[in-house]
Amino acid sequence: MGSKTVAERLEVTIESLGAQGDGVGTLDGVQVFVPFTSPGDVALAEVTTRNRNGIYTELVELKAEGPGRAKPACAHFGTCGGCQLQFLSDETYRAWVRERAATALAHHGFSADLVLDPVISPAASRRRVAMKALKTVSGVILGFNERQSHRLVDVETCPVTRPELTSLMQPLRAILNDLLAQAMNATVHMTLTHLGVDLLIDAPMALDLAAREKLVDFANTHDLAALHWQDQGFLDPVAIRRTPVMNLSGVLAALPPASFIQATDEGEAALVKAVLDACDGFKRVADLFSGIGTFTFPLARTHQVLAVEGAKVAIDALAGASNVATGLKQIVPLHRDLYRRPLTPKELSAFEAVVFDPPRAGAKEQVAELAKSDVKRVVAVSCNPNTFSRDARTLADGGYSLDSVLPVDQFLWSPHLELVGVFSRV
Ligand SMILES: C[S@@+](CC[C@H](N)C(=O)[O-])C[C@H]1O[C@@H](n2cnc3c(N)ncnc32)[C@H](O)[C@@H]1O
CATH class of the missing domain: 2.40.50.140 (Nucleic acid-binding proteins)
Incomplete structure (x- = not known):
C-alpha cells in the first residue's frame, strides 16, 4: 500500500x-x-x-x-500569471510600489526618504504586449502563462492593455487557428506605434502563398501599420502598410521590429520629464543605452546630445530621424557596446550630464567609469530596483550624492518597476 x-x-x-x-x-x-x-x-x-x-x-x-484589499478588475486574476497584485486597493498598491523602491535602496545603505511619490500608469495603457498562442483540437488558446507554470490561460481581454491591442485578440485567435499546425506554439508581439499596430508573429512555420494572402488580408482588415512573420529567427515582412514610427517629442523615429520602447505613454512622459528636469541647465548631455531616442530627442530640443546604443538597428533609426528632424541642437549617434567598451572618464569629461538607461542587468562597467569621472549630473533610469541600487552604491562610493529616486510603474499590478535616480557630484 x-x-x-x-x-x-x-x-x-x-x-x-x-x-x-x-x-x-x-x-x-x-x-x-x-x-x-x-x-x-x-x-x-x-x-x-x-x-x-x-x-x-x-x-x-x-x-x-x-x-488593503479590493475587488480584482479581471476575471482571469488568480490564474493568469500576468498580474499578481490586482487584489490590492489603489492606496495599498501605491504604498507598496514606494516600499519596493525603498527596500531595494536600503539594502545598499540609502534612505527611504529619497523616494518620491510614484507615477503609476493607469489600467488599459500598456502599448506593447507579448502573448502566447497554442493550436489545440478545440481551437487556438491565446493568452499568458499561468502563474509559475508554462500552461496557457486563454484570455478574453486584458485590463492593463490598450484597447487597440485587446480588440485584435479575437481576430488573431481566428487567423492563427487557420494557419498553425496542431499543437504548434506561437508568440504574438503587439506594439501600438504612432501610425498603428505593429504585429510580429513568431512561429516555427514557413508561409506558403495562401497563408501569406490571409495575413495580408488580416493586416488590411485591421488597418495594421505592419505585420511581420518570424520563422526560427528569419524575419519575413509580410505587410508593411506604414513604417512603424514612434513620436518622440515631435520627432518621428522608425521602430525596427522587436526594438525597445517604454511600455506606456504615461510612463514614458514621466521618465522624460524626470530626465529633462535633472538635465536642466547643463549644456552637453550623453544619453547612454539610448535605444531609438526616447530621451535623446526631447533632450536635443535644448541640449547637445551624444546618443550611444549597442543595437545597430536602433542607433540607425535614431540617426535617420535626427537627420531629417528640425529645431534640434546637435545629435551625435554612436554605435557602441557599453558593456565591453564603456565611455572612459576622459570621454565623459566632454559632458556636464549623463543619462543612462541599461537593460535589467544594469550598467556595472559604465557606472565604474562614471564613478571616476567629473560629470556633474548623472541620471540613472532603470527597470530593476536591485541593479539600480547596486549601481547607485558604486556612484555614491565614487563621490556622488543620490538626490532623489522617482518610481515609475508601467506594469500595473506586477512587481516590475522603473526608477529614475538623480545624482550630483559633490
Ligand atoms: C531599457 S532599454 C532603453 C532604451 C531607451 N533609453 C528608451 O528609453 O527607449 C536599453 C537599451 O540598451 C541597449 N543595449 C543593450 N545592451 C547594450 C550594450 N551592451 N551596449 C549598448 N547598448 C546596449 C538596448 O538595445 C536597448 O536599446
Whole structure:
C-alpha cells in the first residue's frame, strides 16, 4: 500500500508585502510568504518550499481580510500569471510600489526618504504586449502563462492593455487557428506605434502563398501599420502598410521590429520629464543605452546630445530621424557596446550630464567609469530596483550624492518597476 504525504498547512497573519508582491508574515521568527495576501489578512496556507529566505506557500483560504484589499478588475486574476497584485486597493498598491523602491535602496545603505511619490500608469495603457498562442483540437488558446507554470490561460481581454491591442485578440485567435499546425506554439508581439499596430508573429512555420494572402488580408482588415512573420529567427515582412514610427517629442523615429520602447505613454512622459528636469541647465548631455531616442530627442530640443546604443538597428533609426528632424541642437549617434567598451572618464569629461538607461542587468562597467569621472549630473533610469541600487552604491562610493529616486510603474499590478535616480557630484 503506497503512503500519501499530507501537505503542511500554516495559519499566518500577514504583516507586509515582499519585493515580488507576496504577503509576508512571521512564524517563530521565520518569514512566511503567501501569494494573494496583504497586510492584516489572516491566511491558511500550504507549504510548497522552504529555503534560507523562509517558507513559501500557496494560499488555501483567507480566515480574515485586512484593510488593503479590493475587488480584482479581471476575471482571469488568480490564474493568469500576468498580474499578481490586482487584489490590492489603489492606496495599498501605491504604498507598496514606494516600499519596493525603498527596500531595494536600503539594502545598499540609502534612505527611504529619497523616494518620491510614484507615477503609476493607469489600467488599459500598456502599448506593447507579448502573448502566447497554442493550436489545440478545440481551437487556438491565446493568452499568458499561468502563474509559475508554462500552461496557457486563454484570455478574453486584458485590463492593463490598450484597447487597440485587446480588440485584435479575437481576430488573431481566428487567423492563427487557420494557419498553425496542431499543437504548434506561437508568440504574438503587439506594439501600438504612432501610425498603428505593429504585429510580429513568431512561429516555427514557413508561409506558403495562401497563408501569406490571409495575413495580408488580416493586416488590411485591421488597418495594421505592419505585420511581420518570424520563422526560427528569419524575419519575413509580410505587410508593411506604414513604417512603424514612434513620436518622440515631435520627432518621428522608425521602430525596427522587436526594438525597445517604454511600455506606456504615461510612463514614458514621466521618465522624460524626470530626465529633462535633472538635465536642466547643463549644456552637453550623453544619453547612454539610448535605444531609438526616447530621451535623446526631447533632450536635443535644448541640449547637445551624444546618443550611444549597442543595437545597430536602433542607433540607425535614431540617426535617420535626427537627420531629417528640425529645431534640434546637435545629435551625435554612436554605435557602441557599453558593456565591453564603456565611455572612459576622459570621454565623459566632454559632458556636464549623463543619462543612462541599461537593460535589467544594469550598467556595472559604465557606472565604474562614471564613478571616476567629473560629470556633474548623472541620471540613472532603470527597470530593476536591485541593479539600480547596486549601481547607485558604486556612484555614491565614487563621490556622488543620490538626490532623489522617482518610481515609475508601467506594469500595473506586477512587481516590475522603473526608477529614475538623480545624482550630483559633490
Ligand atoms: C531599457 S532599454 C532603453 C532604451 C531607451 N533609453 C528608451 O528609453 O527607449 C536599453 C537599451 O540598451 C541597449 N543595449 C543593450 N545592451 C547594450 C550594450 N551592451 N551596449 C549598448 N547598448 C546596449 C538596448 O538595445 C536597448 O536599446
